[in-house]
Amino acid sequence: MTATAGIRTVTFREAFREGLREALATDERVFLMGEDVGRYGGCFAVSQGLLEEFGEERVRDTPLSESAFVGAGIGAALGGTRPIVEIMTVNFALLALDQIVNNAATLRHMSGGQFSVPLVLRIPTGPGRQLGAQHSHTLEGWFAHVPGLRVVAPATHADARGMLAAALVDPDPVLIFEQIGLYGVRGELSVDAGPVDLDGAAVRQRGTDVSVVAYGGTLAPALDAAAELAAEGVSAEVVDLRALRPLDSSTVLESVSRTHRLVVVDNAWRSGGPGAEVVARVAELALDQLDAPVERVGAVEVPVPYPRHLEEAALPSASQVAAAARRAVG
Amino acid sequence: MTGAERRALFTTMLRVRRFEERCVELYSAGTIHGFLHLCIGEEAVAAGVLAALGPEDGVVSTYREHGHALARGIPMESLFAEMFGRTTGCSGGRGGSMHLFDASRRFYGGNAIVAGGIPVAVGLALADRLRGRDRVTACLFGDGAFAEGEFHESINLAALWRLPLVFLCENNRYAMGTALARSHAETDLALRAGSYGVRSWAADGMDAVAVQEATELAADTARAGAGPCFLELRTYRFRAHSMYDADRYRDRTELEAWRARDPVELAAAALAADGLLDDAGRKELEEAVGREIDDAVRAAGAAPLEPVEDLTRFVTTATEDGS
Ligand SMILES: Cc1ncc(C[n+]2csc(CCOP(=O)(O)OP(=O)(O)O)c2C)c(N)n1
Ligand SMILES: [Mg+2]
Numbered sequence: 001m002t003a004t005a006g007i008r009t010v011t012f013r014e015a016f017r018e019g020l021r022e023a024l025a026t027d028e029r030v031f032l033m034g035e036d037v038g039r040y041g042g043c044f045a046v047s048q049g050l051l052e053e054f055g056e057e058r059v060r061d062t063p064l065s066e067s068a069f070v071g072a073g074i075g076a077a078l079g080g081t082r083p084i085v086e087i088m089t090v091n092f093a094l095l096a097l098d099q100i101v102n103n104a105a106t107l108r109h110m111s112g113g114q115f116s117v118p119l120v121l122r123i124p125t126g127p128g129r130q131l132g133a134q135h136s137h138t139l140e141g142w143f144a145h146v147p148g149l150r151v152v153a154p155a156t157h158a159d160a161r162g163m164l165a166a167a168l169v170d171p172d173p174v175l176i177f178e179q180i181g182l183y184g185v186r187g188e189l190s191v192d193a194g195p196v197d198l199d200g201a202a203v204r205q206r207g208t209d210v211s212v213v214a215y216g217g218t219l220a221p222a223l224d225a226a227a228e229l230a231a232e233g234v235s236a237e238v239v240d241l242r243a244l245r246p247l248d249s250s251t252v253l254e255s256v257s258r259t260h261r262l263v264v265v266d267n268a269w270r271s272g273g274p275g276a277e278v279v280a281r282v283a284e285l286a287l288d289q290l291d292a293p294v295e296r297v298g299a300v301e302v303p304v305p306y307p308r309h310l311e312e313a314a315l316p317s318a319s320q321v322a323a324a325a326r327r328a329v330g
Numbered sequence: 331m332t333g334a335e336r337r338a339l340f341t342t343m344l345r346v347r348r349f350e351e352r353c354v355e356l357y358s359a360g361t362i363h364g365f366l367h368l369c370i371g372e373e374a375v376a377a378g379v380l381a382a383l384g385p386e387d388g389v390v391s392t393y394r395e396h397g398h399a400l401a402r403g404i405p406m407e408s409l410f411a412e413m414f415g416r417t418t419g420c421s422g423g424r425g426g427s428m429h430l431f432d433a434s435r436r437f438y439g440g441n442a443i444v445a446g447g448i449p450v451a452v453g454l455a456l457a458d459r460l461r462g463r464d465r466v467t468a469c470l471f472g473d474g475a476f477a478e479g480e481f482h483e484s485i486n487l488a489a490l491w492r493l494p495l496v497f498l499c500e501n502n503r504y505a506m507g508t509a510l511a512r513s514h515a516e517t518d519l520a521l522r523a524g525s526y527g528v529r530s531w532a533a534d535g536m537d538a539v540a541v542q543e544a545t546e547l548a549a550d551t552a553r554a555g556a557g558p559c560f561l562e563l564r565t566y567r568f569r570a571h572s573m574y575d576a577d578r579y580r581d582r583t584e585l586e587a588w589r590a591r592d593p594v595e596l597a598a599a600a601l602a603a604d605g606l607l608d609d610a611g612r613k614e615l616e617e618a619v620g621r622e623i624d625d626a627v628r629a630a631g632a633a634p635l636e637p638v639e640d641l642t643r644f645v646t647t648a649t650e651d652g653s
Contacts, residue, residue: 039579040507063477063513064444064505091443095478130364132426134442271649301648302641306364306426307415313638 034086105148133303144244153216162196207237371568378541474505535565
């Protein structure tokens with residue numbers, strides 16, 4: 001960590017850890033649990049040092065029992081604590097789907113508003129490390145399908161640092177999808193960085209010719225594509241959705257009403273994903289604003305293969321985003 | 331057990347040990363990618379379990395399965411090729427280290443979700459029962475998997491239906507960085523499994539002969555219609571969880587104590603004591619294994635990569651434009 005005049009450079013990992021440390025230090029109801037979060041320091045070293053600082057009661061290692069410890073997080077939230085539950089990666093969240101979808105998402109509604117579940121789930125996600133089909137899933141969109149869950153995908157250091165605090169204030173379940181590929185990436189963060197809004201998309205780069213909508217792991221390739229396009233004289237606007245539920249259509253619609261062209265980018269398979277939802281909303285609410293067919297960039301619909309050349313071919317890239325934008329601009 | 335059988339167990343363990351050591355080199359050289367979980371220290375489990383099975387029996391394994399695959403008879407060349415992502419790999423290069431498959435040897439993988447293979451093993455055993463086949467399914471998994479609901483649901487189901495299944499828990503005392511006693515309130519896994527109404531016991535997982543004999547008894551019991559058996563094979567991994575793991579959670583003296591019971595050297599010493607293996611014999615064997623590995627690595631490295639145009643092969647439900 002290096003500091004100059006109110007700004008320092010941190011990794012995403014450090015930004016997430018800073019959020020965790022602050023949460024544990026400022027609210028005694030907060031505790032962290034998950035597989036290898038304590039003694040091991042977290043599978044991706046995000047919670048390194050927290051066990052030593054806050055002790056075993058509040059930084060709890062769990063057995064390999066995803067359904068049980070996520071469900072226990074729901075119960076502990078009902079019981080007046082503020083659990084932060086880490087699921088080692090989204091691939092293993094599949095074993096806890098019942099608790100997340102049938103309990104966390106529904107209890108407020110089913111109980112007629114008597115109960116709420118102030119649970120935060122931290123879920124590392126993202127393909128691209130040659131880990132094969134079972135370890136390369138991108139399923140953020142599945143969770144975003146479910147009313148009752150709030151789903152966020154921090155893609156900047158400020159969001160990585162600040163979304164947790166906001167999530168803990170929320171009286172309902174929040175799922176924070178952390179991009180594994182970003183953990184080691186450095187960026188600037190204000191010394192007094194703090195909580196950020198959970199809702200609302202953000203325009204990360206202004207542009208006039210085409211709107212590129214991305215989130216989580218696709219923001220970086222979208223920005224890279226925008227730089228590539230700028231060199232060719234094409235001005236791309238890059239919108240970071242930030243939250244997949246609730247989805248901020250208005251920022252997207254406003255952008256499209258200026259550029260009249262739309263490219264959506266998913267790390268996930270295109271069918272039924274967040275990008276598809278964005279396109280559907282634009283079609284419903286602003287079809288007349290479009291001057292060109294919508295372009296979609298996403299993962300090829302195949303389980304992610306192990307060999308590098310096939311994995312690369314299966315996943316979206318900056319050059320594909322740039323090519324899609326060129327087609328849209330015509 | 332005959333001298334020839336004991337020598338065969340030793341040869342398998344030596345092949346697994348040297349194979350895994352070569353994997354480390356190839357990973358460091360950037361030839362193998364992704365996650366790589368080695369079974370160095372656990373060779374007696376691989377050799378003993380697989381020696382107890384017949385070719386018609388089924389095997390379900392985990393991501394720490396190189397030893398199981400080798401002991402099952404899958405050629406080294408196709409294992410290396412798989413890890414190099416080549417078409418001649420045992421899974422066509424699509425799976426990598428964690429997803430070794432071989433239909434011809436009834437080797438059903440290579441599952442990277444902890445406990446994910448266990449219910450599938452129940453189904454394989456159920457199919458054998460329904461089709462009246464006289465064979466068993468061997469299901470290998472770790473001590474960490476014993477904490478998953480999928481294990482507990484599966485063993486109850488298999489016991490209820492008295493299926494021809496052997497649960498083989500490779501207890502290496504750690505689930506990634508979490509020690510057994512930090513995952514389980516009762517660490518006697520065989521004791522707990524016994525409560526499901528199955529025959530259950532523990533064996534020394536550093537002794538290939540003991541593992542083979544225990545697995546034979548378990549398989550015979552299951553085959554005879556007496557229902558599934560559970561075997562806890564007590565062992566230890568000498569290396570980190572995976573190549574990503576800095577291995578900072580273990581006491582070096584614990585590691586050294588287990589290394590003193592290195593299954594490969596224990597077997598070598600026992601063979602030597604009985605006059606079944608001398609220094610010259612060991613040297614010869616080492617050289618043969620070294621040549622086998624060299625040849626396999628060379629052939630695997632020369633095999634082709636799959637063309638990118640074939641990306642959506644094996645996906646029957648891709649959208650119309652294939653993407
Ligand atoms: C359901 C699930 N949760 C977490 C993981 C991450 N993970 C992979 S291996 C492992 C430890 C498993 O330990 P054990 O079952 O004892 O097998 P071992 O690795 O010791 O052979 C963990 C936590 C996973 N692959 N699947
Ligand atoms: Mg283990």
